[in-house]
Amino acid sequence: MEQAVQVLSQTFGYSEFRAGQAEVIEQVLAHRDVLVLMPTGGGKSLCYQIPALVLPGLSIVVSPLISLMKDQVDALNAYGVSAAYVNSNLNSEQLVSVFRGMQEGRYKLIYVAPERLMKMDFIERLQHLDISLIAVDEAHCVSHWGHDFRKDYRLLGQLKAQFPHVPMLGLTATADLATRADIAQQLNLQQPFVFKGSFDRPNIRYNQITKYKATDQVIQFVKQQDGSGIIYCNSRKKVDELALALARQGVNCAGYHAGLEGNIRDLIQRDFIQDRIDIIVATVAFGMGIDKSNVRFVVHFDLPRSIESYYQEIGRAGRDGMPAEALLLYDEKDAVRIRQWIASGENVERNEVELQKFTAIEAFGEAQTCRRQILLNYFAEYSAGQCQNCDICLDPPKAFDGTLDAQKVLSCVLRLQQQVGSQYLIDVLRGKQLKRIFELQHEQLSTFGIGKAQSDAYWHNIINQLIHRGLLRVDITQHAVLKLTEEARPVLRQTQTVQLAVPRLTIDLGKKKRVSEQDYDRPLFAKLKHLRKSIAEQDNVPPFVVFSDASLADMAAKFPQSSSDFLQISGVGQTKLERYGQRFIEVISKHLD
Structure with a gap:
């Protein structure tokens, strides 16, 4: 060691x-x-x-x-x-x-x-x-x-x-x-x-808006951003249309999908990696091959097919640890179409797994609780605290004491022996007169009909919130049945209360606080970026391979003017000091004169 x-x-x-x-x-x-x-x-x-x-x-x-x-x-x-x-x-x-x-x-x-x-x-x-x-x-x-x-x-x-x-x-x-x-x-x-490790990426802000005139929404968002970004769409046609719309607004962008010739795709990806293109509009064909540390934002024009895909794709933003943004445009009609695509697959067993995973990302899209909590709980990293860096935390929905509703749901899951999915659970809660319920004699349960005063949509939302808060989990290995977690026990025993969000159809983002800015000299940072890009072009490597944005920000905060000082910068080792140190020190010294 x-x-x-x-x-x-x-x-x-x-x-x-x-x-x-x-x-x-x-x-x-x-x-x-x-x-x-x-x-x-x-x-x-x-x-x-x-x-x-x-x-x-x-x-x-x-x-x-x-x-x-x-x-x-x-x-x-x-x-x-x-x-x-x-x-x-x-x-x-x-x-x-x-x-x-x-x-x-x-x-x-x-x-x-x-x-x-x-x-x-x-x-x-x-x-x-x-x-x-x-x-x-x-x-x-x-x-x-x-x-x-x-x-x-x-x-x-x-x-x-x-x-x-x-x-x-x-x-x-x-x-x-x-x-x-x-x-x-x-x-x-x-x-x-x-x-x-922790799945938390605290430097990424999670944003979601209801999809309405989506192209205009993306254009407005992009114009507020600075630096590289990726926009994901679910079809080649949408990629082409959105890339053209952005280009007409003067945005330095390119479209990327499997319908392009391989050499064209390679050129576009290389130009993006080399910072010659600011924004890529892409299908998921633009996938795991991105090892670019200075992506500042990721937009999902359409709903991804799983939490894992969403998490991996937004994870391409802010890999250098500096502030980054994730924006999801959510439309229930998109969800219906994606379900149809998944169900049309040839492998029936695989389709079932993908549909169960898609249900989780749908629930994320409908959520009214801290988005970071939802992601962390999905990966079994239970988080009680709110992040204060997502749209829900920055513009919180109205909360209410949901302990009784939570107990109704959790108790019903328990009495159904943790062997049913959410829709059947709702059918029992609402006391529906269905043949299957009577065949299984579930109308005799004490929880039958205790939630009849509320709609299916209401209970669907409450169940999703309980999943997000880590009180329930979906077992995809057993046909998506609902299981209680250890965190549910104190709620059932009435030793712990649960605050839930009043279910609502729309989310008003309102005015949000900006991501906290790092304290560094921004004019110097711009000069260092310019030097980095010229060196990268000479060496035919991506700029972030020379130094990450985080390293440049550290230089612009500490003003190193000697080799020993330069070695104290994050991401500077002996080889990079020897290759690049003197040129960066000269720019810093000249800036300070």
């Missing part, structure tokens, strides 16, 4: 580990399998990159997309780390060169897609090398319950048989309880150390 701390400081330029990194790294160095659950921007990469530099051999990183591999390798090379990737973009000469470098021990990390890794000739090649660890990034792709399931990831479970003594890491930012257990099983992790 002493070596790990040294690598953290001298190579990556950080004075201390983020939450969980030290624990994970220690377990990897002890040759244990590990499952890492950290939010996007939480520092997952260092959990395998630092052990890779401390351990003697070669580390293999499974990565899903070619563009993501390139950005990560570029970033490592900028830190002075010898890394390479193996993918279809390499010609035969380049591929031979990388293989020779692996054989000669020139690399510490090799990034590879699962399809390539699991080919027998590649496995045989690795068996002749000293492999120190295998890291599987975006590990939720291995799980049937995961939101982005990929068949090729399933084969990765065979790696343990081929390399039984090599520690394996599964890393993901988005996994509910069912997905976590499945990842460990599918990867054949042996008694893994499981680290679940």
